Amino acid sequence: MTRHIAGAAAVLFLSVVTVLNGQSTSAVADPHNITGAWEPMRGGPGAPPPTPPSPIVLKPAFAPDWQARRAAQDEATKRGEPLATGGSQCIPYGVPTMMSIANYPVEILQTPGQVTIITEAFSEVRRVYLDRPQMKVEDVPPGYYGRSIGTWDGGTLVIDTVGIAEKVAGYQSLPHSPQLRVTERIRLTGADTLEDQVTLDDPIVLEKPVTYTLAYRRLPKYEMVEFVCDNNREYTDDKGVVRMKVLDK
Amino acid sequence: MRPRCASVSACLLLAGAMIAVHDHPAGAHHSFAMFDSVNKTTITGTVTRFEWTNPHVLIEMDVPGQAGAITHWSVELGSPSILQRSGWKFSDIKAGQKVTAIINPLRDGRPGGMLYRLTLADGSLRGNGGPPPADLAAK
Numbered sequence: 001m002t003r004h005i006a007g008a009a010a011v012l013f014l015s016v017v018t019v020l021n022g023q024s025t026s027a028v029a030d031p032h033n034i035t036g037a038w039e040p041m042r043g044g045p046g047a048p049p050p051t052p053p054s055p056i057v058l059k060p061a062f063a064p065d066w067q068a069r070r071a072a073q074d075e076a077t078k079r080g081e082p083l084a085t086g087g088s089q090c091i092p093y094g095v096p097t098m099m100s101i102a103n104y105p106v107e108i109l110q111t112p113g114q115v116t117i118i119t120e121a122f123s124e125v126r127r128v129y130l131d132r133p134q135m136k137v138e139d140v141p142p143g144y145y146g147r148s149i150g151t152w153d154g155g156t157l158v159i160d161t162v163g164i165a166e167k168v169a170g171y172q173s174l175p176h177s178p179q180l181r182v183t184e185r186i187r188l189t190g191a192d193t194l195e196d197q198v199t200l201d202d203p204i205v206l207e208k209p210v211t212y213t214l215a216y217r218r219l220p221k222y223e224m225v226e227f228v229c230d231n232n233r234e235y236t237d238d239k240g241v242v243r244m245k246v247l248d249k
Numbered sequence: 250m251r252p253r254c255a256s257v258s259a260c261l262l263l264a265g266a267m268i269a270v271h272d273h274p275a276g277a278h279h280s281f282a283m284f285d286s287v288n289k290t291t292i293t294g295t296v297t298r299f300e301w302t303n304p305h306v307l308i309e310m311d312v313p314g315q316a317g318a319i320t321h322w323s324v325e326l327g328s329p330s331i332l333q334r335s336g337w338k339f340s341d342i343k344a345g346q347k348v349t350a351i352i353n354p355l356r357d358g359r360p361g362g363m364l365y366r367l368t369l370a371d372g373s374l375r376g377n378g379g380p381p382p383a384d385l386a387a388k
Contacts, residue, residue: 080356082280090278090304104330120330121278225330231302233325234279242279246323246361247309249297 031155031188035110037224038194038216040100046217048189051197053212062175062205070173076241084236086169090122090229094144094168095161096182096198098124100214107224115150115157123227128159137162137179144168146182156187170200171212177204192218278304278328284353284363292322293349301339303328308342308350308364323361324350327378335378346370 041047058066076083087093093101100106104121115128128150140147140163148161161182170176185197194216201209233245294312306326311319326332329339342348347370352362364377374381 077280077282080282080285082282085279088279102331104328121328225328225333227303227328227330229278229304231300231307232278232304233307233323234304242283243357244283244323244325244355244361246355246359247321249309249311249321 029191032152032157033110034108034115034157034186034188034194037105037107037219037222039103039105039219041103041215041217048193048195048215050215051213054208054210056172056174056210057207058174059205059207066173066175073173081239081241083240084234084242088234088242089236090232092122092124092144093119094124095126095146095148095164096184096200097169097171098122098126099184099196099198104227105219105222105224106216115159118224120224120227122229128157134160134162137181142166142178153185156185159184159186171198171210174200174210175205176200176202179204189215192220194218281353281363283355283357285356286353288354289351289365290354290362291349291351292324294319294322294347296342296344296346296348297321298344299342301329306332306337308348308367310348310350312360320360322350322352324352324364325361326364331378335376335380337375341369341375 043050057063073083082088087101092098098119098121099117101119101121104119106120107118109116109118113130115130117126117128118124124144126145126148128148130150130152132149134149135147142163142165144165146161146163148159150157150159152158159182161184162180164176164180164182166176166178168176170180180200180202183199183201185199187195189195196214196216197211198214199209199211200206234242235245237243292310292312294310296308296310298307298309300307300309306329308324308326310322310324312322313319333339349368351365351367353365354362366377366381367375369375376382
């Protein structure tokens with residue numbers, strides 16, 4: 001009952017937001033229905049004003065190395081010799097970076113007890129199990145997607161993820177420890193718009209949690225495009241620079 | 250449908266702007282910094298292979314020079330997904346066809362680059378993930 005009341009309140013709230021923003025004329029039928037294909041949007045017509053991310057403050061033991069790596073990346077990029085990344089080697093992005101790669105759509109599927117998120121870029125898949133206890137961080141095998149547990153908080157799907165391997169590149173190239181905990185709050189912000197508020201909490205690496213917000217627009221009837229990274233022309237040279245292979249015929 | 254940037258070239262400029270404020274966007278497969286974002290090269294030649302693949306679509310083409318010597322060029326495009334959403338078809342180009350490509354060339358001088366605009370044999374234009382740019386000066 002509580003959930004239904006909260007859901008009804010969310011519908012009312014979303015309807016008001018829709019009228020105020022004028023972003024959509026269609027009503028939100030069910031705030032718990034987020035199934036569909038969603039395209040990341042960062043500005044442009046119809047996009048909401050970007051939500052500024054919270055400041056990134058690392059523990060002193062990690063800050064100098066992170067700043068040096070970012071400076072080296074910037075310098076290499078200015079020289080036209082960008083440093084190789086996991087992406088340039090067709091390595092999956094993992095959680096949470098996979099949730100917004102350029103403008104590649106993200107497909108959300110809802111089945112009883114589970115939300116499945118499939119990205120177009122690199123065809124990554126993450127499974128969010130609903131209303132189950134989360135395991136201790138120490139008990140989850142580290143990987144690209146960790147273990148995700150979801151619960152509905154009114155009209156917001158709250159996803160708790162632990163078990164992200166240290167090798168998985170983070171937001172803004174942030175390092176992280178095995179203690180990383182990713183909390184996402186996914187909700188409809190209109191009939192055809194969605195947001196994912198991502199919070200990274202890592203008591204080993206971060207002085208305080210970092211929060212940033214991703215925005216999406218719905219792609220009605222979109223058919224996800226196959227993406228198998230089997231013809232990668234980019235390679236990494238002996239200096240760690242990503243280069244394009246040029247053929248001779 | 251409105252992608253984040255009008256084209257891969259526009260993404261390049263956006264990425265440059267974001268880097269300038271020390272934000273590192275989660276871009277597509279790789280940075281565009283290996284390409285010259287300012288200067289462009291126009292090449293006309295015969296397609297030897299058109300690869301509708303991930304992470305990038307590629308056009309391989311033989312380009313005759315002034316003395317008749319052939320130089321082979323590799324031209325990188327966006328991904329099938331990005332191109333398809335902007336009107337491309339996997340069957341738009343076939344080996345043997347003559348095309349003209351305006352590209353952002355590799356900054357290291359090798360014969361390769363990123364497509365800016367393509368003119369097909371029938372005169373129709375293609376962009377690289379957005380509408381074909383009509384005016385080079387207005388990029």
